[in-house]
Amino acid sequence: MSRKYGADKTDWARPVCYALVGGYGPLKSSAATFLGAVVVLDDGSGRSEKEGAAAAALYATAAEALCLSDQNETETSAVVVVDLSLMKRDIDASAAAPEERGGKKMGGKSKKAGEVKARGKSDWNAALEAEAKAPSALGKAVGKPLAKALERLTARASTGFTLVARGPLAGLALKLATSDDKGVSSRVARVCLLAPDLPAAVVNGILKPGAAAKKVRVDAIFADAGARDRRAHMLRTAFADGADVLFGETCGDAVVDAFASGDASVDAASKAFEVFDGMGRSLSVAEVTTDLDKDTKQPETVARPLEVAEVI
Numbered sequence: 497m498s499r500k501y502g503a504d505k506t507d508w509a510r511p512v513c514y515a516l517v518g519g520y521g522p523l524k525s526s527a528a529t530f531l532g533a534v535v536v537l538d539d540g541s542g543r544s545e546k547e548g549a550a551a552a553a554l555y556a557t558a559a560e561a562l563c564l565s566d567q568n569e570t571e572t573s574a575v576v577v578v579d580l581s582l583m584k585r586d587i588d589a590s591a592a593a594p595e596e597r598g599g600k601k602m603g604g605k606s607k608k609a610g611e612v613k614a615r616g617k618s619d620w621n622a623a624l625e626a627e628a629k630a631p632s633a634l635g636k637a638v639g640k641p642l643a644k645a646l647e648r649l650t651a652r653a654s655t656g657f658t659l660v661a662r663g664p665l666a667g668l669a670l671k672l673a674t675s676d677d678k679g680v681s682s683r684v685a686r687v688c689l690l691a692p693d694l695p696a697a698v699v700n701g702i703l704k705p706g707a708a709a710k711k712v713r714v715d716a717i718f719a720d721a722g723a724r725d726r727r728a729h730m731l732r733t734a735f736a737d738g739a740d741v742l743f744g745e746t747c748g749d750a751v752v753d754a755f756a757s758g759d760a761s762v763d764a765a766s767k768a769f770e771v772f773d774g775m776g777r778s779l780s781v782a783e784v785t786t787d788l789d790k791d792t793k794q795p796e797t798v799a800r801p802l803e804v805a806e807v808i
Contacts (some may be wrong), residue, residue, distance in 0.1 A: 498672045503754065503786070508617075508656075509582050509583050509585070509586030509587075510582065510583065510641060510645065511578050511579065511580055511582075511619070511641065511642055511645040511735045512548070512578070512582060512783065513576050513577070513578050513579070513645070513649060513783070513784040513785070513786075514549055514551070514552040514576070514577045514581045514781060514782070514783055514784070514802075514807075515529075515530075515561060515574045515575070515576045515577075515781065515782050515783075515784045515799065516552060516555065516556065516559035516563065516574060516575040516576075516779060516780075516781050517559075517573065517574040517575075517779070517780055517782075518559075518560075518563030518564040518773065518777045518778070518779055519527070519777055519778075519780060519782075520776065520777055520778075521780070522660065522780055522782060522799070522801035523574075523596055523780060523781075523782040523784075523799040523801065524799065529573060529574060529652045529653075529797070530555040530573060530574055530576065530650050530652075530653045530657065531655055532572060532573055532575045532653075532655050532657065532658075532685075533572065533573050533574045533575070533576055533577060533650070533653070533656065533658070534558075534562060534572050534574070534575045534576070534655075534658045534660060534751060535646065535649070535650075535656045535657050535658065535659050535660065535661070535663070536555055536575065536576065536578065536658065536661070536662075536763070537575045537578050537580060537642075537660065537661040537665045537668065538551050538554075538577055538578065538579055538580065538581075538662060538665075539579075539580040539583075539584045539620070539663075539664070539665060540579070540580075540581035540584065540695075541584075541663055541664060548579060548581065548808060549579075549783065549802060549806050549807050550808075551577055551579050551581075551621070551776075551808050552577045552781055552807050553643055553760060553762070553765040553807045554577075554665075554755065554759040554760055554765070555575055555577055555755075555759075555760065556760045556764070556765035556769065556779065556807075557575075557754075557757060557760040557764050557765065557768050557769035558575060558754040558757065558760070559575035559756050559779055560768040560779055561750070561753070561754040561757075562575060562750060562751065562754050563656075563778060564771060564773040564778070564779060565750075565773070567643075569590070572658075572750075572751075576649065576784070577768065578645065578646075578651075580642070580665075583638065583641065583642075584586065584620045587618070587619060587620045587623055587637060587638075588619050588620050591618060591619040591622075592619070592672065598687055604655075606622055618637070618662060621664060622632055623635065623637045623638050623699075624638065624664055624665070624667060624668055624704065625667075625695060625697035626668060626697075627639050627668050627671055628667035628668075628671065628695075628697040628698040628701040628702050629697050629701045630701070630798075631671060631674070631675065631704070631707040631708065632675055632676065633675070634671070634672075634675055636804075638668065639668065639672070639675075642672065643672060643680040645682050645786070646672070646680050646683070647679065647683070648786035648787075648795040648799075649784070649786050650683050651786070651795045653683070654798075655685070656682075656683050656684055656685030656686075657683060657684065657685060658684075658685060658686050658687070658688060658751055659672060659673055659684050659686070659687050659688070660687075660688045660689075660690065660751075660755060660758065661687070661688075661689055661690065661692075662689075662690035662691060663690070663691055663692070663693045664693045665717070666689045666692035666693055666694055666698065667694070667697070667698035667701070667702055669687050669689065669697075670687060670698070670702045670703075670708070670714065670735075671702050672684060673687050673710070673712050673714075674702070674708040674711075674712065675708045676710070681710055684712060684750075685712070685713075686712055686713040686714070686738075687712055687713070687714045687715070687735075687738075688714075688715045688716075688717070688751055688752060688755060689714065689715065689716045689717065690717050690755055691717065691719040691723075691743075692716055692718070692727065692731075693717065694727045694730065694731070699730050700752075702734070703730055703733070703734040705733060707734070708734055708735070711735065711737070712735065712737075713735070713737045713738050713741075714731065714735040714737070714738040715738045715739045715741075715749065715751070715752045716728065716731055716738065716739070716740050716741075717741055717742070717743055717752065717755060717756050718740065718741070718742055718743075719743060720741075720742065721742060724742065728740045739752055740755075741756055743756055743758050744756065744757070744758070762808060765807075765808055766804070766808055769781075769804045780801065780802070781801075781802050781807050782799040782800055782801045782802055783799070783800045783802060784797060784799050784800075785797075785798050785800075
């Protein structure tokens with residue numbers, strides 16, 4: 497048996513998933529749980545107070561609109577927030593940590609034993625840019641661990657899921673949706689970008705004509721008209737299908753309209769968990785893990801229900 501089995505993985509630098517679902521009680525994982533789910537990538541950038549389970553509250557109103565709306569004909573099974581803040585913190589800490597060198601000659605100069613030198617590793621933003629520069633192969637630091645987590649999460653779903661990413665995670669989402677590495681792209685049906693940060697590495701990498709191995713629908717919700725004017729045409733050169741809107745606008749698409757309403761305030765999130773739809777269902781939240789079963793060696797989905805007070 498692997499030494500990892502049974503170990504406390506709470507503080508491991510890996511993606512942590514929080515599922516917002518509409519139902520008659522706490523989440524019960526099954527083959528249909530993440531059928532057509534909306535998966536949101538969030539690294540807590542600029543919002544450190546909303547890391548962990550609290551990040552799920554930001555998407556409570558979007559989950560209410562998608563999972564409970566009586567008017568939504570294409571109802572979403574779940575909105576899953578994939579929190580990457582632990583990965584981000586670990587990579588940043590590794591990049592900033594000093595490294596002790598022995599008395600070796602480097603660059604023609606003798607280094608004294610015990611001398612401290614920077615490790616030279618990439619921080620989180622540099623790791624994301626490195627992913628964008630190589631459109632096909634997923635990176636070891638970010639792309640592969642995330643692809644593995646998404647594969648396990650959606651292993652039993654028979655249809656693809658919608659991948660939502662905010663800010664600097666836009667390039668990573670586009671790569672996961674189009675790369676043939678790890679096979680996760682076959683499960684991504686569409687992409688929705690929230691206030692996308694599209695630096696030169698993304699424009700010259702994944703957005704370069706012919707770079708994407710697969711074409712998907714890509715919707716973008718921009719922070720302001722200036723950002724849309726600067727980046728929308730670059731996005732459409734690579735991905736022609738999709739809507740370009742601003743926060744606060746609507747376009748008639750359920751997913752775009754739900755997220756274009758913006759992050760939920762504390763009051764709005766609290767009310768979202770109190771709403772009952774026409775069938776008597778309400779919103780619940782759970783932390784979801786998908787580790788390998790020690791006997792079957794297959795992903796085992798376990799949902800730990802959370803109280804609303806743990807999220808708000």
